Amino acid sequence: MAKPGEHKTVQSRILHYAEQLGWQVVSRSEAEARRGFKDGDKLEERCRGADLFFSELLYAKALEFNPRLPDDLPALLRRFALLSSDIFGNRAALDLIRGHGKFAVNDEKRELDLQLIAFDDIGKPPAQWRNVYEVTEEYSVHNGYYGNRADVVFLINGIPVLVIECKNANKDEAIALGIDQLRRYHEETPEMMVPPQMFTVTEAIGFAYGITWNTVRRNIFNWRGDEVGNLEQKIKSFCQIDTLLGFLQDYIVFAEKDEELNKFILRQHQTRAVEKVLARAHDPSKSRGLIWHTQGSGKTFTMIKAAERLYKAPDSDKPTVLLMIDRNELEDQMVRNLKALGIDAARQAMNIKDLADILKSDYRGIVVTMMHKFRGMPANLNARRNIYVLIDEAHRTTGGDLGTYLMAAIPNATYIGFSGTPIDKAAYGKGTFKTFGIDDQEGYTDKYSIRDSIDDGTTLELYYDLAPNELLVPKEDLEKEFLNLAESEGVSDIEELNKILERAVNTKNFLKGAARVPIVAQYVADHYTQNVEPLGYKAFLVCVDREACELYKDALDKILPSHYSDVIISHNHNDSKGLKRFHYDEKKEKNIRKEFAKFGTYPKILIVTEKLLTGYDAPILYAMYLDKPMRDHTLLQAIARVNRPYENEREELVKPHGFVLDFIGLFDKLEKALAFDSEEVNACVKDIALLKGLFKAKMESKAPVYIQLIQQNFNDKDVDNLIEHFRDKERRKAFFKEYKAIEMLYEIISPDVFLRPYIDDYATVSNIYAVVAKAYAKRVYVDRAFQKKTNALVQAKVSSTQIGESSGIYRLNAQTIELIKSQHEGKNTRVINLVKSIEKNAEEQSDDPFLVTMAERAQQVLDSYESRQESTQKALDKLLELMQENEQRKQAQAEKGFDGMTYFVFCQLLDHGLADVEAVSVKIGEAFVKQPNWLQSEDAYRELRQSIVFALFGVLQDMNEIAAIADELLRLIAKAHKAKR
Secondary structure (H helix, E strand, O other), X not given: OOOOOHHHHHHHHHHHHHHHXXXXXXXXXXXXXXXXXXXXXXXXXXXXXXXXXXXXXXXXXXXXXXXXXXXXXXXXXXXXXXXXXXXXXXXXXXXXXXXXXXXXXXXXXEEEEEOOOOHHHOOOOHHHOOOOEEEEEEEEEEOOOXXXXXXXXXXXXXXXXXXXXXXXXXXXXXXXXHHHHHHHHHHHOHHHHOOOOEEEEEOOOOEEEEEOOEOOHHHOEXXXXXXXXXXXXXXXXXXXXXXXXXXXXXXXXXEEEOOEEEEEEOOHHHHHHHHHHHHHHOOOOXXXXXXXXXXXXXXXXXXXXXXXXXXXXXXXXXOEEEEEEXXXXXXXXXXXXXXXXXXXXXXEOOXXXXXXXHHHOOOOEEEEEEXXXXXXXXXXXXXXXXXXXXXXXXXXXXXXXXXXXXXXXXXXXXXXXXXXXXXXXXXXXXXXXXXXXOOOOOOOOEEEOHHHHHHHOOOOOEEXXXXXXXXXXXXXXXXXXXXXXXXXXXXXXXXXXXXXXXXXXXXXXXXXXXXXXXHXXXXXXXXXXXXXXXXXXXXXXXXXXXXXXXXXXXXXXXXXXXXHEEEOOOXXXXXXXXXXXXXXXXXXXXXXXXXXXXXXXXXXXXXXXXXXXXXOOOOOEEEEEEEOOOOHHHHHHHHXXXXXXXXXXXXXXXXXXXXXXXXXXXXXXXXXXXXXXXXXXXXXXXXXXXXXXXXXXXXXXXXXXXXXOOOOOOOHHHXXXXXXXXXXXXXXXXXXXXXXXXXXXXXXXXOOHHHHHHHHHHHHHHHHHHHHHHHXXXXXXXXXXOOHHHHHHXXXXXXXXXXXXXXXXXXXXXXXXXXXXXXXXXHHXXXXXXXXXXXXXXXXXXXXXXXXXXXXXXXXXXXXXXXXXXXXXXXXXXXXXXXXXXXXXXXHHHHHOOOHHHHHHHHHHHHOOOOOOHHHHHHHHHXXXXXXXXXXXXHHHHHHHHHHHHXXXXXXXXXXXXXXXXXXXXXXXXXXXXXXX
């Protein structure tokens, strides 16, 4: 029967499609020859010390592009060899790729740019290409400690730029496995990942892509094609030569945040928008455009990259690019972002006069400014055509007289608006499209909707719940003073919203009522500690004004420790003594923001009213307690703070969605609160009652199938039957997936009276999961088997269910073998417990290579058992045989008086046919003890190898044989350590 395979279905097809794009396919043997592989039988010996590049081609192209370059190939290769094997080295490699390197011309006493890749190939036919584009497979690297082999590597002028990891088309979680392999490459052979800038993983259906040195899941994206699958279409779009050159030249960025270097790649919607901005700016017949990309889609990077591309484009002819920001703190943030990205040709207009002087002086470069700095600006200050104005939050920035001043001052400029919220139904919102969309039939130049963003995983769905009726604003007050006011329709600015709320006397009095505040504070504290904190996330409490922030801080401090919450507000000279407590200086406020965005730190609740509701990105923010009337753009921008994806692999956290608890009653009037297209609203906000319905359906349709497996109140027979029932990997995997979905729903909903009818059944299913997960876990200890609330429930229910124990750990000795044979517990349980015992003993005595190797063999037995290649009895017999062999080994080792490492060396030397090696084995064993860090330190490795070689001189004379045995010993013991990890 024909089956899909990794090479047949994926790898060979990638090479075929790449060749059709113009990439020259280099066979593995030719690639190895060009990289300088040695002769020999073992791959690791042949590839050790080989070049990462096609060095001769690299040098030939370097000489072609740089005629004054000295004729010194080793010197050129040293530029790459000296790069550190980390993200900093990767950034330096990209600088070289982009032509930012230098070389000295001594006779002229000057430096010239070093060009290694000709980016002007973009847009040219193949016959005019100056670069050599090649692709090869099975690209092996060995650094003396570890070896890895990339499936497919794309090279430009001999430089590896893209790695593709191919997985079997019928393997579950193939993409995740491929990403794990790429992470391993970074850890074990980091030098291999210094030149490549991008990677993809595919199993012919999915196609994930990302950048090297940032393999966090939230920064790995799905390449969108016209249809699911269709590997050909995805390869021919992603690996298209212009696309890859574009990424390398423009769309990979390094940025420092909180003193840490990060690497990012712009996604498809971002690169598409940037290209459209350039096309619009250089179109003499058009002068307006609108980039309509939803909140959280990376709009800041899109704007910055568009500004940089416009500034550098030859067609722009030394332009002026204005980056228009709508808030003071965002203006400063934009300047910091530009500096972090290494964009030097940027300055900030400090005030109205400074901006006027910049425009009048005909400054060429990027200028960061704000709309209010155009107030009173003279007309026709600069009539140049090549002035490009990129306006953030365009739905609110250009309204009124300020927009008139702007357009009169630079009348021939091109204006590109960026908006993160959809068009509202009010006239104000429609004005955004009239201002910026007049040159586009659809009203916008590019669109990336909320639905697109959720489908891509760029943002998450958002669920809401209403607080109890008695805490909600009275409906008549809310409608009369807010929702029904004509001036509140389409409100797009927090300051504008605050002015409206100043007149909402009854509503504000209700929200800040002396009797209500402590009740809401208690409700927030209870909900956070019971519903949110156990999930590992954080929360915003959004208050109606700054005074309310103070009231809620004092109220929360009476319920929770004071460090649980903090207040971030704007400052006013006339503030009361109480409010001035929160007049933090810039450094302290920055630190609060930074700590809030981390896992497991304080504060856990931030109390805000206007600051941080736009532009602040803290993915760990899950819940928003909304106690401020908001609507339309302001509401959508605020709640978008909680829909950012968040994953913490160490804590096994994957944020399922964002959540809003509404204390106002806005979501009870959703069509008024969010006056947008219903399709956009429905994609964005959903009632949490939907999750309760889903939990109910799963508990009534899925859970009974598993509960019926428990026939005898969870005694040892039930445990053994569970292990046998879930022996099949596919069955086990289906159960794990179903259970984790149910568990996450429980964690989100709990505590809630709705759950009461399902508690006992949920506890039973959780206990079934505990037994099966513990039995088949790859390690002895299962990291965080349950989420917090489920764990508490299971602990409370354990005594009543009398759950059996499936993971008794045995000591490995002669008595244990007889004990196991005489036990009455099920054979399935004994198989599992024996494997766990062998693994645990190997972990505790990791300096004994015999035990580590024994654990590997035990895992092989378990794999055969799970796949039903061997019966339970046969698996049990093989494990007992392993233990018997180990006892014999221990006895022989004791007779020699050797420790585990020395005896392992002794046996290996005997296997090589050497005699009288006791003394040599002791010397080599002592050498390992003296160099405990030999796997981490190159110097320690070199000293250890030298000690082994000297010791072997006592029994051997052939240097080649000595070197081979020394390397084999190091390889085997390194492998044992690797297996232990």
